[in-house]
Every structure is written in structure tokens, then in C-alpha cells.
Amino acid sequence: MAENPHSDPSATEPKADEHIAQHHHPDWKTYVKVGAVLTAITIWEVWAYYIPSVVASRIFVPMLLTLSAVKFATVVMFYMHLKYDHRLFRVLFTGPLLIAALTLISLLFLFGQLVARFGR
Amino acid sequence: MATTAVPTRGTHHTATAPSYQSGVWSWLATVDHKRIGILYLYTALTFFIIGGLEAVLIRAQLQGPNRELLSAEMYNQLFTMHGTTMIFLAIMPLSAAFFNFLIPLQIGARDVAFPRLNAFSYWVYLFGGIFITLPIFFQLAPNAGWFGYAPLTTREYSPGINIDFWVIGLQILGVSSLAAAFNFITTIINLRAPGMTLMRMPMFTWMSFVVQVLIVLAFPVITIALVFLLFDRFFGTNFYTIAQGADPLLWQHLFWIFGHPEVYILILPAFGLVSEVLPASSRKPLFGYPVMVYSGILIGALGFGVWAHHMFAVGMGAIADSVFAVSTLLIGIPTGVKIFNWIGTMAQGSIRFTSAALFAIGLVALFTIGGISGVMHASPPADLQQTDTYFVVAHFHYVLFGGSIMGIFAGIYHYFPKITGRLMDEPLGKIHFWLNFIAMNLTFFPMHFAGMLGMPRRIYTYDSGQGWDTFNLISSIGAYMLVVSTAIFVYNFFRSRKNGEVAGANPWDAGTLEWSIPSPPPEYNFATLPNVTSRYPLWEGNEKDMESARVNLQEGKTAEQLHIVLPYSTIKPLIVAGAMVIMFCGLITTKALIFVGAAVLVGSLYSWLLSPLEPEHH
Amino acid sequence: MTAPAAHHYTSTGLDSRKIAIWAFIGSECMLFVSLISTYLIYKGRSLVGPFPHDVYTNPAGETFNPILNIPVTSASTFVLLMSSLAMVLALAAVQNKDLPKHTRGERVLGSSKLWLWMTALLGTTFLGFQAYEFTSFVHEGLSIRTNLFGSSFFTLTGFHGAHVTAGVIWLVTLLAIDYRRGLGPNDALNVDIAALYWHFVDVVWIVIFTVVYLLK
Known part of the structure; x- marks a missing residue:
């Protein structure tokens, strides 16, 4: 359940350091690298779609779902700053x-x- | 514990806070959570009475065999609107009245996180409620039951405008609930006074928090199910068109993924209210507070894994049936834990049997009966005998009337003095309780038997000689008695509002923060933000608690004198809500209205968002 | 977009609006899961074509090719991913508005207007691709009424497109504020919540791209 993990009382006390820590986001180089990774994975996905032997193999569906999950997690962690917030x-x-x-x-x-x- | 540490009783005060503005405009433009709570309370009580009268007509029709008071068509409209009204327009908003009024007071905040969004939620609810209720007066009301099963509700089988009102009306009401839920989640997370840790929060606020999470996760699903239905009806899509290969179970699954959490959305606030009333009347802290918190969270979490027990009759197969039967039996455990904890709270307490306490104890008793019949149809083979009979009707009225409504009445008697500054009349309250208690059992208990004898739901009449006649007659007599008891309540409510005994800040010697400020509270709630060191600051708080409580009891000071910044009053949320409803009306009238509504909506929304919430802070 | 109520006490030290937008995003997860579930439930159940990945010949002998255009959608997917990159740079530019900028590169990176424009334009480009896709599907004989695939496909991607549209309007509003009075570190939270919304719409597309377009 959503609220369970933070029912620890100390977790929601004001924490000055965490408040400041929010603003320590990575710099633009990291963002560009993340963008490059996302692009590379997308190319990989589309490439797989066009190779009949890959499509026919048993790893096709699990591979695409994994790649999609990796992209999802990457955007959420880096661009939405969930890793740092x-x-x-x-x-x-x-x-x-x-x-x-x-x-x-x-x-x-x-x-x-x-x-x-x-x-x- | 010392229950009289703060001299709250008998302090001099007037029944209206001096700094409040009055007049119709001040209510239309209010962003004060207390006033919005009062608006919710009055509106929801009105819809409660409308929904109750619909039920009385149903009972009058079923009083004996082959009666012709109502046509079959009118009967369909009445039972559909009775369910829809009670769930979406009465119980949920009655809970919302308490969310609004109480949550900020219980956590020591001056308002909710987004006061204007809060006003918006109320106005959307009011307009949506009117939208969905008006058609019954023209015999055009929705007529396919409150869960509106598709494909029955598609254009092919329900060609009239009736279902359009239902689809669009629920969509509008969903916006209200969702906006309020985001607001309260943020309020509870972020506006707790210093020291008000999560595990010190009053139980009502805790249960409200779980409910808001349920709303946030359950309402999007019904939104989408309704969008599909709307598209099917207006744009010719095929989501529920069986001839195009659509699955007749799609609606049922989506609806109950929403519908079962909705059941907990209806009951958990009442659980929360009872968890405030019982400690105050037993003069003991709530028994097993952490377990109460965790069982509330567990009910909320498991509530998303039991939906298909509403659908055993469709034949999902042995595996699915077993999984949902087990999860349904599991969810009975945390619910049972709550019942025992309330009993534990009362055990060895010196109980004052006030009207509020009686209603709270009524909930514990009656909800248990409803819970037990619930466990009975958690078992698929038993459920197959009970599905769509009056046994199920009896079950959910025991949990919703015996549970939610009894809990809400307990809350109203308990918090009326905080809201109005005056006590409700106790003798009348007790007459209300006993009449209500007896009438409720008279109405709904015989339905168990009628159902077991095979009487189906939603039939507008029946032949004699099936063993149902007596049970139906008793049920109808009970329903008429409920009208009398509700009338007594309404009389008591309005009489006490003007002439009730002046209550003082803490008439029940309760221990939580909302009782540490004057009744009714000043518009800023707390002159100084309290410093909380325990779960019941007024009972077991230390010197710090007492000091802020003393400051907060002072009356007559305005926000300006105390240098408290309050948000501006504004009419804009009302305009945005109105524009949104006009836009939806365009779907069933003329397309031009959609564009007019959308234009006003965008314009007033920008005007709202670009205007400051409150004066600049100096 | 109103002045933040930062001077009020909060229990977490966080801004209420950011908590609310995350709760909203959590809610949106359920919204899109309902849409995606329905798409998957109806996958392969359409009685008539056109189909997403297979050739369909109707009783009249007309043949319809697989309707999904993977090259075009791959391009639009790339565009939306890049818009997320632009968005995150716009946020960084607003947050670092007050830092001194010496080199030309620092000035480019520090221009919130440039990156907001970039995001909005890439978002609009994505919408353009979608408009092209929708109209070409209709020309090829697939409308929202044709079959279960048409109904669930257009509703799912249409809902996503509506979210992108709302996001573009939001970005343009931020740009207007930037031109009128300049966005500075005090506005970072306003840009931050817009960015969270934008990235969320992007991750939804990541899922849709795989589930609808690539999985056969």
C-alpha cells in the first residue's frame, strides 16, 4: 500500500538536508547521456522488430518488455529525479x-x- | 489520564465567530474548509432525504403482492437513482463533509493544502448532483441499476436519454472526488502541525487518508469504463458491442475494480468517526491504535484484490473463483480486528451513552451482521444461491445503512457542537437512535429470509403465495418508521442549530486537537500552531501542548490582529465548475454548448491560476 | 502558477504542489492501465480488419495491409524522448538562472526560453505525427468504429495525445510567463511540476510504443 513504507514517524519530519538535497540534480552531461541511452534502446527495439528470426524466437516478447521497462525506469529515475528526490x-x-x-x-x-x- | 487538564467547559462564548462575513456571496465565494464542509453537509443531507424518499416509494410498491403504485419503468428509475443517490450523492459527500471540516482541525492546520481546489470540488459535486437528480422528476432518470451493466446500457438496449444522464453525471462526480482526494492526500502528508507524526494522527484522519488513496486509484478505472460507454453511445465505438466481438465481461470487471474499493470508500470514514466517538464516550484512548492503523491500510490494499467476488455468477472458472474467494475471506480479518478493537476500547471504560455513542455502538453491532453475511457470500457455491436475491440487498444495507449511515449519524451528533457551537438535543437524539435502530432491523432483516426464499432483486412486483408477502410487509413498515425517525433527526438538527445548549470548546471532554479550539472555530482555526506530543494532546499532553491549547482557546481575535494570512475569497472555482458542467451538458443538448462551456472553462481556469491565493506575506 | 505558499509551515518541508502532482501521476497510472488493459484484452479479437500486424482480406476480396506504420512511429517516439531531454534542460536552466554564465555553451544551456521552445516544438511535432497517423489510418479504412482494434487503439492513443496537447498548452503558458517577466529560481517548482507531467506522458508512450506497436 502506498502509505505503508512511510508510516515510520521520523520519515516525514522536516529534514533540512533532504530539502536542500533536492536541488542537487545531475548536470546536463548526465541528461544527454541518458538521452543517448534512451535513443540506443529505441533503435535496438525497432531493429528487433525487423529481424524475423528475433521476432520468431522465444525471447522476443520478454526482451521488448524488459527494454521498455528499462526505458521507463530510466526516465522516471533521471528525468523525473526520483533517484535523487x-x-x-x-x-x-x-x-x-x-x-x-x-x-x-x-x-x-x-x-x-x-x-x-x-x-x- | 487527566481528562480535565484544560478548562474548556463553560468558557464564555458566542455561537458565531465574530470575524466571519455573512450573506449568500460569502458562501458562494468561500474557500474556508469549514464552510465548504458545512455546504457538503447540507447538500448531502438533502440528497440523503431524496434518496430515502425514493426508497420509500420502492417499499410502498413492494409492500404487498401485485401492487400497481408504480409502473415497471418508474420502478427501474427509482431503484437506480436510490442506489446512485445514496452512494455518490449522500454517503460519499457526507463523508466529505467530515473530511473538510475535521481533517485540518485534527492535524492542526489552518486550511487544506489547496483551498480553491476544495471549493471547486464542492461546486462540481453540487452541479453534478443536480444534473443526475433532476431527470427523475421528469421520469427520464437512469434506469439500468447503479452499476449500469453494459451492454444493457449501450444505445442498442437503452436508446433513451436516461443512461446519458447517468454516464455524464458519474463522470462529473468523479472529477469532484478526484480533485478532493489529491487535496486531502497533500493536506494530510504536508500540513500536519509540528509533532503530529503519522502515528499520532487521529484515527478519523488516518482512515480518511486511506480513503483518499482508494479514490485516487479506483476512480480512474470507472472514468475509463464510462468513457468507453460514452464513446459507444455517442460516437459508435465497439467497446461493449457484442456483435463486433466485444466481451460482455469487460464492463463488469472495470466497474468492480472501481466498485469494490468504492465499498471501502463508503465505510472507512464511518469507521474513522466511530474511532473518535468511542474513545471520547468511553473516556479511554482507542484500544490498539497501531493495529487499527495497519488494519485500515490492509483493508485498503486488499480492497483492490477482491473485485471479482461480485461476479462469481458469470462463471470465471475454478482458479479465478478460488483466488477471489480467498482474498475476500482474508479481508474479513482486518475488518474483524477493528470490531474487536472498538469493543476493547469500550471494555472497562466509564461509558457515557450519548446519542453519538449509541450510534457508534449501533455501527459495531449492525456492521458485524453485515460482515458475517458478507463472509457467507465470499464462498462461490453459497454466493451462487444468493446472487441477485434480497439476501444480497439485506447484506449491503447492513454494511451501508447499519455501518456507514450509523457511523455518520454518530459523527453528526458528536461534531455538531464543534460545527455550530451548540449541542443537539439528547432526548430527541436517543429517540432518533432507538427508532432508527429498530426500524432499520425491521426493514432489512426480513430481506435475508425473502432472499433465501428466492426473491430476486429489482423486480417491480411479485405474485402472492411464494412466502415473500409477510417479509415484504414488515420491510415496508420498517421503511415508513425510518421516515419518522429521520424526520425527528431533521427537526432536532434545525432546532438545535438555533436553540441548542451552548456547547463550549470541548463538551465531550475529548482528547484530540479539534476540541482544543473554540466552537465554532475561528476562520484561522488555530491562533498558534499546536505542538503535538501525544495522540490525545488534551488528555495526556505535556506543558507544551497545554500552552498552545490555552492560546488557541482565546476568542474574538481576528486573523489580522493575529497576523495570520488567509486566502482570498473567490468565485472562480464556482465558475470553472459551472463551465465544466455546461460543457458536459452540451453532449446531450447542442454541440454549441460544448464550445461555450470549454471557452468559459479555459478562461476562468487561467484567471484562477494566475491570481494569487492570498495576500503577499510581509 | 500562482505565487508559492512557501512561507507556510509544512510537515515534510516539501512544497504541497509537488506532492499533489505525484499523487496525480499515481492516479494517471491507473487511468492508462485501464486503457492499456482494454487494448490488450481486445487484441486479436476484432472480427473484421484492418488489423495492426496482419494482412486482412474482406469477403468482398479487398485486401488491407498491416496498418501500423512502424518507421513513422519510431520517429515520433524518438521525438518525444528528445522532448523529455529538452524539458529536463529547461528545468535546469530555470533552476540555475542566477549562476554566472561565461561561455557561449553556458549561455545556451542556461536559456530557459530555448529549451521550453524546444520541448513545446518537439511535443507539437509528435502531435503532428499522430495527426498524420490518424488520418492515414482513416484513409486506409480504419476508424474508431471499424472494429475492436480501432476503438481501443484510437481511444488509447487519443487519450495519450490529449495529454500531450494539455502539456504543450502548459509549456506555452510557461513560455508566456518567461517572456513577460522571466522565469527564475523562484519559479523552479512551477517548471518542475510541468516537467514531471511531461515526463510521465513520455513514459506512458514508452509503454504504448512497445505494447501497441512492437509486440505482434
Whole structure:
């Protein structure tokens, strides 16, 4: 649940150092590097889409989902500063994201778009 | 603990704070959370009475077999609007009245985080409520049940304008709830007074916080489900068109992903209120406070994993049925924990049986009955016998009437003196409680039997000789008695508002912060921000608590004298809310209205956002 | 966009508006998950074409090619990613407005107007790609009414496009303020929350690009 991790009373006390720490964001070089990584992953994804042997292989779907998750996490951590900001924001984002992801997965199971194979 | 550490009783005071402006304009332009709370309270009570009268008509029709008081069509409209009104226009906003009035007072804040957004939420609720309620007077009201199952609600099966009102009305009300939820989440996280740690927060504020998180996560889902329905009805999309391959369960799943958390959105605020009333009337701190917090959070979290228990009858397969049955049984545990903790709070306390306490104890008893029948249909085989019968109707009225409404009445009796400065009449309150308690059981208990005998929900009449007649007659008599008891409450409410006994700051000798300031509170709430060192500052606080409490009890000072900056009054939130509703009205009238509404919306929104909230601080 | 209420006491020391925007973003996760779930639930269930990745021949013998245009969408995806880069540089420029700037490079990096313009233009370019995509789909015979794919595809990507549009309007408003009185470190929070919204809309697209366009 979203509020659980910060129910520790000390976590939300005013902390001058954390307040200041917010402004210690990385400089533009990091941002450009992150942009280059994002571009590279996108090229990788599109490349995979056009290689029939990759599309046909069993790693195609897991690979694309992983790459997408990496891009997602990179933007959230660096461009949205979640890596550097107050941990309250991390809780406010990851809590709902977790519930959203679980809902998505449950719905896909319920509608038979995902099938769990037990045993062999 | 010392319950009389602060001399709060009998202090001289007047029933109206001196610095308040009066007049209609001051209410239209108010951004004060207390006034917005009062607006919510009056509006929601009005809708509560409308929804109640709808129920009375339903009961009059079902009083005996083959009655013809109502047509089948009118009956459909009445049960749809009874459910919709009670859930979205009565119970949720009654809770919102308490969120508004109490949360800032309980955490030691001068207002909510975004006062103008708060006013906006109220006006959207009012306009949306009127929008969805008016059609019943023209026999054009929504008629497909409060959960509006698609494809029944698609244009093909519901060609009239009725469902349009429902789809658009709920969409409007969703905006109100979401805006309020962001506001309260931020308020509770960020505006707690010094020392008010999360684990010192009053239980009502805690439960409210869980509810706001539920709203934030559940309402987007119904928003999307409604958008699909809106698009299907207005633009010819195929989300619910079975002939195009659409899945008839899509709406049901999306609706109940919202709908089950919604159940907790309705009950948790009442749980919170009871958790304030019982300690004050038992003169003991809440039993097992941390466990109460964690079980509230657990109820909220598990609330997202049980939705499909509303759908056992559709045949989801053994695995899905089992998973949702288990999660539903699990969620009974934290709920049961709460019941035992309330009993633990009362145990060995010197209980004062005030009206508020009676209603709170009523909740503990009646919600338990509703909880037990809930656990019964957590089991899929049992549920298959109960689905869509009056047994289910009995179950959810025990949790919503016996739970939410009883809890809200407890809250109203308990907090009326804080809101108005005067006490409600106790003898009348007790008559209200007993009549209400008896009538409620008379109305809803027989429904268990009628349901077990196979009486389905949502039939507008029935033949004699099925064993249902007596049960229905008793239910209807109970419903008429509920009208009498509610009338007594309304009389008491308005009489006490003018002529009630002057309450003083802390008539119940309660321990939380809201009782440390005058009743009604001055517009700035706290002359000095309190310094909190315990869960019940007025009971067990140290010298620091007492000092700020003494300062805050002083009356008659204006905000200017105390150099407190308050936000400007502004009409802009009302205009933005009105423009938004006009825009939505354009969908069912003429497209020109959409553009007019949108233009006014954008203009007034910019004007709002670019104008300062409050005077410059010097 | 109003003056911050920074002089009021807060329990976390954080600005309330930033907490609210994160709560809003959390809520938006559920909104887009509802849309994406529906898209995936209906994937492969359309009774008639055009289909996203497969050729479709209708009873009349007309043949429809797979409708998704991967090269164009890859370009628009790249554009939106770059707009996030521009946005983060705009925020840094506003935060560092008061720092002395000696070299030409520092002046370029420190120009909040340049980077806000860049973000808004890249966002508009993305919307242009989307408008092109939508109209060409309609020409090829796929409208929001055609089949389940059309309904769920246009609604999902349309909702995302509406979010981008709102973001562009937000950015233009910030630009107008920048031209009128200049954005300085005091406005950093206003730019910060706009940036958080913008990046969130970007990450939603990252998911949509994979789930809708690349997975067959």
C-alpha cells in the first residue's frame, strides 16, 4: 500500500538536508547521456522488430518488455529525479504503479490473454 | 489520564465567530474548509432525504403482492437513482463533509493544502448532483441499476436519454472526488502541525487518508469504463458491442475494480468517526491504535484484490473463483480486528451513552451482521444461491445503512457542537437512535429470509403465495418508521442549530486537537500552531501542548490582529465548475454548448491560476 | 502558477504542489492501465480488419495491409524522448538562472526560453505525427468504429495525445510567463511540476510504443 513504507514517524519530519538535497540534480552531461541511452534502446527495439528470426524466437516478447521497462525506469529515475528526490515521491509513485501493474496482469489472466502453465 | 487538564467547559462564548462575513456571496465565494464542509453537509443531507424518499416509494410498491403504485419503468428509475443517490450523492459527500471540516482541525492546520481546489470540488459535486437528480422528476432518470451493466446500457438496449444522464453525471462526480482526494492526500502528508507524526494522527484522519488513496486509484478505472460507454453511445465505438466481438465481461470487471474499493470508500470514514466517538464516550484512548492503523491500510490494499467476488455468477472458472474467494475471506480479518478493537476500547471504560455513542455502538453491532453475511457470500457455491436475491440487498444495507449511515449519524451528533457551537438535543437524539435502530432491523432483516426464499432483486412486483408477502410487509413498515425517525433527526438538527445548549470548546471532554479550539472555530482555526506530543494532546499532553491549547482557546481575535494570512475569497472555482458542467451538458443538448462551456472553462481556469491565493506575506 | 505558499509551515518541508502532482501521476497510472488493459484484452479479437500486424482480406476480396506504420512511429517516439531531454534542460536552466554564465555553451544551456521552445516544438511535432497517423489510418479504412482494434487503439492513443496537447498548452503558458517577466529560481517548482507531467506522458508512450506497436 502506498502509505505503508512511510508510516515510520521520523520519515516525514522536516529534514533540512533532504530539502536542500533536492536541488542537487545531475548536470546536463548526465541528461544527454541518458538521452543517448534512451535513443540506443529505441533503435535496438525497432531493429528487433525487423529481424524475423528475433521476432520468431522465444525471447522476443520478454526482451521488448524488459527494454521498455528499462526505458521507463530510466526516465522516471533521471528525468523525473526520483533517484535523487525525497523518498515520499518514490512511495507516491511506486505504490500506485504496483497496484496498476497487478491489476493489468490479473485482467489479462481473467480474459485468457495470459495463461499460466502449471507443470510441463 | 487527566481528562480535565484544560478548562474548556463553560468558557464564555458566542455561537458565531465574530470575524466571519455573512450573506449568500460569502458562501458562494468561500474557500474556508469549514464552510465548504458545512455546504457538503447540507447538500448531502438533502440528497440523503431524496434518496430515502425514493426508497420509500420502492417499499410502498413492494409492500404487498401485485401492487400497481408504480409502473415497471418508474420502478427501474427509482431503484437506480436510490442506489446512485445514496452512494455518490449522500454517503460519499457526507463523508466529505467530515473530511473538510475535521481533517485540518485534527492535524492542526489552518486550511487544506489547496483551498480553491476544495471549493471547486464542492461546486462540481453540487452541479453534478443536480444534473443526475433532476431527470427523475421528469421520469427520464437512469434506469439500468447503479452499476449500469453494459451492454444493457449501450444505445442498442437503452436508446433513451436516461443512461446519458447517468454516464455524464458519474463522470462529473468523479472529477469532484478526484480533485478532493489529491487535496486531502497533500493536506494530510504536508500540513500536519509540528509533532503530529503519522502515528499520532487521529484515527478519523488516518482512515480518511486511506480513503483518499482508494479514490485516487479506483476512480480512474470507472472514468475509463464510462468513457468507453460514452464513446459507444455517442460516437459508435465497439467497446461493449457484442456483435463486433466485444466481451460482455469487460464492463463488469472495470466497474468492480472501481466498485469494490468504492465499498471501502463508503465505510472507512464511518469507521474513522466511530474511532473518535468511542474513545471520547468511553473516556479511554482507542484500544490498539497501531493495529487499527495497519488494519485500515490492509483493508485498503486488499480492497483492490477482491473485485471479482461480485461476479462469481458469470462463471470465471475454478482458479479465478478460488483466488477471489480467498482474498475476500482474508479481508474479513482486518475488518474483524477493528470490531474487536472498538469493543476493547469500550471494555472497562466509564461509558457515557450519548446519542453519538449509541450510534457508534449501533455501527459495531449492525456492521458485524453485515460482515458475517458478507463472509457467507465470499464462498462461490453459497454466493451462487444468493446472487441477485434480497439476501444480497439485506447484506449491503447492513454494511451501508447499519455501518456507514450509523457511523455518520454518530459523527453528526458528536461534531455538531464543534460545527455550530451548540449541542443537539439528547432526548430527541436517543429517540432518533432507538427508532432508527429498530426500524432499520425491521426493514432489512426480513430481506435475508425473502432472499433465501428466492426473491430476486429489482423486480417491480411479485405474485402472492411464494412466502415473500409477510417479509415484504414488515420491510415496508420498517421503511415508513425510518421516515419518522429521520424526520425527528431533521427537526432536532434545525432546532438545535438555533436553540441548542451552548456547547463550549470541548463538551465531550475529548482528547484530540479539534476540541482544543473554540466552537465554532475561528476562520484561522488555530491562533498558534499546536505542538503535538501525544495522540490525545488534551488528555495526556505535556506543558507544551497545554500552552498552545490555552492560546488557541482565546476568542474574538481576528486573523489580522493575529497576523495570520488567509486566502482570498473567490468565485472562480464556482465558475470553472459551472463551465465544466455546461460543457458536459452540451453532449446531450447542442454541440454549441460544448464550445461555450470549454471557452468559459479555459478562461476562468487561467484567471484562477494566475491570481494569487492570498495576500503577499510581509 | 500562482505565487508559492512557501512561507507556510509544512510537515515534510516539501512544497504541497509537488506532492499533489505525484499523487496525480499515481492516479494517471491507473487511468492508462485501464486503457492499456482494454487494448490488450481486445487484441486479436476484432472480427473484421484492418488489423495492426496482419494482412486482412474482406469477403468482398479487398485486401488491407498491416496498418501500423512502424518507421513513422519510431520517429515520433524518438521525438518525444528528445522532448523529455529538452524539458529536463529547461528545468535546469530555470533552476540555475542566477549562476554566472561565461561561455557561449553556458549561455545556451542556461536559456530557459530555448529549451521550453524546444520541448513545446518537439511535443507539437509528435502531435503532428499522430495527426498524420490518424488520418492515414482513416484513409486506409480504419476508424474508431471499424472494429475492436480501432476503438481501443484510437481511444488509447487519443487519450495519450490529449495529454500531450494539455502539456504543450502548459509549456506555452510557461513560455508566456518567461517572456513577460522571466522565469527564475523562484519559479523552479512551477517548471518542475510541468516537467514531471511531461515526463510521465513520455513514459506512458514508452509503454504504448512497445505494447501497441512492437509486440505482434
